[in-house]
Amino acid sequence: MPGLGLYVHIPFCTKKCDYCDFNSCSMDSFDDAREIVDGYLEALLREAEIQSAAARELGAKVVTVYLGGGTPTCLSEESLRLLVTAVLRVFPVAHNAEITVEANPGTVDSRKLGLLRDIGVTRLSIGIQSLDDSLLARLGRAHSASDSIRAFHVAREAGFDNISVDLIYAIPGQIMKDWKETLDGALEFRPEHISTYGLMLEEGTPLWGDVKSGKQAPCDEDLEIDMYYLAKDKLELAGYRHYEISNFALPGYESRHNIVYWRLEPYIGLGAGAHSYVDGERRSNLTDPTDYLRSIKSSGSAVCESEAFSKADEMSTVMILGLRMVAGVSEEEFRLRFGVSMRDAFGTAIEKGLALGLLEWDRERLRLTRRGLMLSNEAMGEFL
């Protein structure tokens, strides 16, 4: 049994961003925010107790913990302490586990970050997104570029030596010069890890509405591709290893938690909308925080969907997720896991990807080509 990943979802944010369709809500949207947050944390702790018993039964150690959201750092110091210490106490956590907390600029200060370090958090992931104030305003972010710079330095002073920053490109109105300046600015901090995401205009979000009504022009597709490759080339030149479609790391600082997902190893998700994958079964929790907390209170579970994976489902998911990693999928590991060769299971999909120049063999590993990285959906669709 490989180690377990553990994800804890905090769905609250100080403000909902204009492009966001994640399972998150603004604290202001509740009349009784304090009560909802306290009730939610209570439910999380109950779910943690129940799920930790299941983890112990499996005999597996938790090797990565990830508090994501939403914005975990919009919780008070007291709530963060209570939550993180309880999770680390009830689960069988490996002594060298990677423990990440997502943070947003404007919700952290030296006391809160010092506390996170003191209670065992090893890694911080900061949502910087852009170092251009007008683009941050277009995204509806609740912080400025100088807040981001301050947050990064405060995190270093608090002792974080493993920091990731998230950046977004293909923002309506963003030109190549803006993107280059954000990349250069981020490189000046020298974070250990950088994630770069092309903005998705999600239907129903305010930014999608602005583009649909013609108030904002969407980013040109060719420009988006050029922005992707600019990030790849610039970050690689600066010593970062491109290890997943959207992720770059200094050697040894790859996100261990996300690698659990990309290898389809077992993980447990706690909280509203969280997913788990244990014993070949994928489960999802209710997404609405109030529904979630009521359900945990009444029955101890908030699972609303579960799906048992057949061997064929598992093989195809291993290919689709595994190809996200730049090193690709090992033929040998695939055969050991499933007792069948990758070429026998997916001969047609592989041949098609090779012929289109989207896939290539690197010794015994099948991986995306440089072109395939940008057209990954096309390549992966063949493995469904």
Ligand code: SF4
């Ligand atoms: S901070 Fe993140 S989760 Fe919260 S609204 Fe903005 S994009 Fe969504």
